[in-house]
Amino acid sequence: GESVGLHLPTLSVQEGDNSIINCAYSNSASDYFIWYKQESGKGPQFIIDIRSNMDKRQGQRVTVLLNKTVKHLSLQIAATQPGDSAVYFCAENTGGFKTIFGAGTRLFVKA
Amino acid sequence: IAGITQAPTSQILAAGRRMTLRCTQDMRHNAMYWYRQDLGLGLRLIHYSNTAGTTGKGEVPDGYSVSRANTDDFPLTLASAVPSQTSVYFCASSKGADNSPLHFGNGTRLTVT
Numbered sequence: 001g002e003s004v005g006l007h008l009p010t011l012s013v014q015e016g017d018n019s020i021i022n023c024a025y026s027n028s029a030s031d032y033f034i035w036y037k038q039e040s041g042k043g044p045q046f047i048i049d050i051r052s053n054m055d056k057r058q059g060q061r062v063t064v065l066l067n068k069t070v071k072h073l074s075l076q077i078a079a080t081q082p083g084d085s086a087v088y089f090c091a092e093n094t095g096g097f098k099t100i101f102g103a104g105t106r107l108f109v110k111a
Numbered sequence: 112i113a114g115i116t117q118a119p120t121s122q123i124l125a126a127g128r129r130m131t132l133r134c135t136q137d138m139r140h141n142a143m144y145w146y147r148q149d150l151g152l153g154l155r156l157i158h159y160s161n162t163a164g165t166t167g168k169g170e171v172p173d174g175y176s177v178s179r180a181n182t183d184d185f186p187l188t189l190a191s192a193v194p195s196q197t198s199v200y201f202c203a204s205s206k207g208a209d210n211s212p213l214h215f216g217n218g219t220r221l222t223v224t
Contacts, residue, residue, distance in 0.1 A: 032209065036215075041217070042217050043217050044201070046212040049212055051210060089154070095209055096209075097161055099156070101154040101155075103151070104153060
């Protein structure tokens with residue numbers, strides 16, 4: 001069945017280091033992938049997305065990599081800052097109105 | 112700032128009572144959604160609407176109903192609340208269905224006793 005999961009439920013990094021958050025998906029028909037950031041007491045916030053015809057996309061301090069061969073998605077955060085501490089969700093969409101979310105990874109940034 | 116407004120922020124509700132969670136967006140997005148977020152289960156879609164006047168069922172629709180009378184508003188109603196509906200409820204919107212990220216409100220924390 002459809003599922004989106006995460007390899008690491010928690011990740012702790014030193015301020016200034018790079019962070020990598022991984023995600024596996026199982027539906028090969030998914031053609032749109034999104035990363036969200038959720039801070040305590042707030043709703044998920046869109047970070048970056050990627051379509052299935054791409055394997056890499058860069059934003060401001062963030063990069064998303066898509067490996068369709070192994071159905072793997074990752075979010076890289078450069079020079080991680082305390083404000084990056086949050087729960088990060090990957091999500092996939094196969095078209096239509098049903099986006100499937102992973103369980104989330106909590107990122108701790110140590111000062 | 113444009114976005115999604117949800118009300119109330121939190122609510123304690125007795126089992127069996129009726130409750131409507133409100134959601135309003137000012138981005139003129141076509142699609143709107145209701146998700147519930149539970150620890151260990153992530154975000155699960157309850158209902159959605161692709162445009163005013165139409166709605167659809169998500170992954171966990173039982174016990175909930177929605178309406179979409181206009182573009183901006185998408186209320187979620189619990190006709191007779193049960194303790195298993197204790198959760199954090201998020202409303203979201205998107206421009207359309209395909210390749211459109213969701214924009215979320217800050218949620219309503221509902222406790223059913």
